[in-house]
Amino acid sequence: MDLxxxxxxxxxxxxxxxxxxTGIELxxxxxxxxxxxxxxxxxxxxxxxxxxxxLSKYSKIICDFKLADVENTDKLITEKVAQxxxxxxxxxxxxxxxxxxxxxxxxxxxxxxxxVSMSQESYIDNVYDKLVDDSLKAxxxxxxxxxxxxxxxxxxxxxSGDIKIIAPGVGAQGGNIISAIMAGADYIIIGRSIYxxxxxxxxxxxxxxxxxxx
Ligand code: O7E
Numbered sequence: 001m002d003l004x005x006x007x008x009x010x011x012x013x014x015x016x017x018x019x020x021x022t023g024i025e026l027x028x029x030x031x032x033x034x035x036x037x038x039x040x041x042x043x044x045x046x047x048x049x050x051x052x053x054x055l056s057k058y059s060k061i062i063c064d065f066k067l068a069d070v071e072n073t074d075k076l077i078t079e080k081v082a083q084x085x086x087x088x089x090x091x092x093x094x095x096x097x098x099x100x101x102x103x104x105x106x107x108x109x110x111x112x113x114x115x116v117s118m119s120q121e122s123y124i125d126n127v128y129d130k131l132v133d134d135s136l137k138a139x140x141x142x143x144x145x146x147x148x149x150x151x152x153x154x155x156x157x158x159x160s161g162d163i164k165i166i167a168p169g170v171g172a173q174g175g176n177i178i179s180a181i182m183a184g185a186d187y188i189i190i191g192r193s194i195y196x197x198x199x200x201x202x203x204x205x206x207x208x209x210x211x212x213x214x
Pocket of ligand 1: 014016040064090115117118119120144146166168169170171172173189190191192193
């Protein structure tokens with residue numbers, strides 16, 4: 001299926017809304033400006049898992065469920081998400097390599113991203129290098145690292161070769177798109193600065209212009 005998604009955009013839109021019609025409208029209007037759309041629990045809890053298939057008509061959908069369980073439970077969730085046509089899925093890495101391998105194995109065609117550091121300080125800060133190591137060994141497609149903590153992001157880039165890094169924390173959480181890309185992010189995840197804007201298309205265009213200036 002040909003999707004209108006802009007392959008050269010560095011923006012992943014975080015569609016953190018509850019309402020189906022609002023979500024579909026945003027996806028329709030913004031799909032050709034973003035690399036992918038990330039959905040999290042709010043829209044799934046309100047509308048059920050079928051919303052993934054609906055949204056997949058407009059863009060590549062990354063399911064940000066931040067899996068964090070034993071291998072069998074992570075596998076069950078991953079297989080279910082794959083049935084609804086998601087392009088990608090996000091797992092935590094702190095649960096260890098067994099769980100990560102289970103997610104990668106059961107993901108099928110889906111790309112797996114693992115969280116190795118967060119946009120706010122957390123206990124995983126103490127082990128981010130081990131999380132990168134396990135993620136690479138498990139064969140994930142990409143890592144999640146903070147755009148608003150460019151020093152940390154750079155450290156992660158330095159130890160992770162050329163694997164894709166997707167980075168949240170720009171805009172509402174204080175991060176800056178240029179410093180995040182310079183520190184090694186491939187794609188920037190942005191939510192509130194787009195969906196809360198009176199002009200979401202204009203907001204994305206501004207972020208795209210900024211990202212392509214580099
Ligand atoms: O702050 P916003 O509104 O621009 O949204 C940021 C999005 O990135 C939001 O969906 C949030 O759940 C997610 N996120 C973080 O903010 N911090 C993290 O450390 C990790 C994520 C995330 O997306 O993780 C998986 C990619």
